[in-house]
Amino acid sequence: MHMRKFAKSLAAIAAISALTLTGCGREETAPAAEGGDGAAAGFETGSAIGIALPQKTSENWVLAETLFNDGLTEAGYEPNVQFANGGVSEQQNQISSMITNGVKVLVVGAIDGAQLGTQLAQAKEAGITVIAYDRLLTNTENVDYYVAYDNFQVGELQGQALLDGMKAAKPEGPYNIELFAGSPDDANAKVFFDGAMSILQPEIDNGNVVVVSGQETFEQAVTQGWKAENAQRRMDTLLSGSYGSTELDGVLSPNDTLARAILTSVQGAGKPVPVVTGQDSEVESVKSIMEGKQYSTINKDTRALVEHAIEMVGNLQAGEEPEVNDPDSYDNGVKTVPAYLLEPQIVTKENAAEAYANDPTLSALTK
Numbered sequence: 001m002h003m004r005k006f007a008k009s010l011a012a013i014a015a016i017s018a019l020t021l022t023g024c025g026r027e028e029t030a031p032a033a034e035g036g037d038g039a040a041a042g043f044e045t046g047s048a049i050g051i052a053l054p055q056k057t058s059e060n061w062v063l064a065e066t067l068f069n070d071g072l073t074e075a076g077y078e079p080n081v082q083f084a085n086g087g088v089s090e091q092q093n094q095i096s097s098m099i100t101n102g103v104k105v106l107v108v109g110a111i112d113g114a115q116l117g118t119q120l121a122q123a124k125e126a127g128i129t130v131i132a133y134d135r136l137l138t139n140t141e142n143v144d145y146y147v148a149y150d151n152f153q154v155g156e157l158q159g160q161a162l163l164d165g166m167k168a169a170k171p172e173g174p175y176n177i178e179l180f181a182g183s184p185d186d187a188n189a190k191v192f193f194d195g196a197m198s199i200l201q202p203e204i205d206n207g208n209v210v211v212v213s214g215q216e217t218f219e220q221a222v223t224q225g226w227k228a229e230n231a232q233r234r235m236d237t238l239l240s241g242s243y244g245s246t247e248l249d250g251v252l253s254p255n256d257t258l259a260r261a262i263l264t265s266v267q268g269a270g271k272p273v274p275v276v277t278g279q280d281s282e283v284e285s286v287k288s289i290m291e292g293k294q295y296s297t298i299n300k301d302t303r304a305l306v307e308h309a310i311e312m313v314g315n316l317q318a319g320e321e322p323e324v325n326d327p328d329s330y331d332n333g334v335k336t337v338p339a340y341l342l343e344p345q346i347v348t349k350e351n352a353a354e355a356y357a358n359d360p361t362l363s364a365l366t367k
């Protein structure tokens with residue numbers, strides 16, 4: 001009745017993650033028909049599932065909407081998928097309505113992961129299981145699971161790509177760079193930045209890489225709301241303030257939307273194209289990479305992430321505990337949230353055709 005289809009396609013990953021569960025003595029028992037509180041009891045097939053998505057700040061969220069609607073419907077659930085383009089209070093209201101309407105599982109991609117405490121407490125009281133999707137829910141005990149691509153690794157890959165790209169363009173340093181981070185209300189933003197800095201900081205410390213503006217902290221690098229115009233404005237200011245006759249070799253950009261804004265700014269200033277990183281494999285950025293402008297992006301296939309979230313819903317429906325492969329890394333300030341992390345992949349012009357081979361839309365751009 002439930003989700004075996006997905007279980008099958010994820011069998012390989014599941015097999016690996018199952019190893020981490022060895023010794024738990026978990027048994028495949030039939031779901032309890034009723035009783036018990038929380039996740040263990042299972043629930044009826046055909047139940048309503050709430051999917052709360054943030055603002056459409058990047059293509060991955062738009063893709064997720066369709067994938068959740070189609071995937072959940074196909075698996076026999078009643079999806080309720082909502083964007084909160086109006087902001088945090090809209091998302092709070094949407095989640096409250098989902099709870100009132102009797103969803104059995106809440107999958108939340110938060111605008112601000114720290115602002116949903118009241119709603120998540122209501123959800124817990126109603127016996128709803130809460131899955132943080134892509135972005136962690138923080139400062140609450142009422143989040144049961146986290147499913148995402150490995151955010152720290154995304155940052156590491158970006159930092160390494162920036163170094164590799166600059167080295168390919170100019171074999172000898174020192175290299176002049178600027179740093180951009182995502183929105184500070186998104187828990188991912190700091191993790192991406194920390195991952196990248198774990199690679200870049202030693203190079204900054206030894207003088208091979210120079211942040212010419214001196215703006216090296218997360219707080220200085222953030223881009224409110226993940227908004228392109230904010231990144232473009234900051235890049236304009238950095239260029240006019242620090243790069244009169246100085247060469248700019250590279251820019252750490254946390255995602256594709258901001259990478260294109262940064263490139264627009266550099267182009268407007270009449271400067272040569274620096275090495276700029278990205279994330280999300282957005283269509284316009286993949287085109288830009290193939291044209292030799294943006295240097296890199298990250299492949300975080302939204303199909304696989306949604307598929308895994310739906311697999312978790314299937315487990316919960318059956319009264320089974322969803323699998324996690326990283327029980328220890330994601331401390332949300334109140335608890336460590338058991339996580340299932342997928343592996344991100346770096347993409348440059350060199351490996352794009354291979355990386356997108358199973359994605360018809362993107363692979364067409366690499367031909």
Ligand code: BGC
Pocket residue numbers: 056057058060134135182186188226254255256279280
């Ligand atoms: C996601 C990124 C995305 C960003 C802006 C992050 O939480 O992980 O993939 O680029 O939000 O939407």
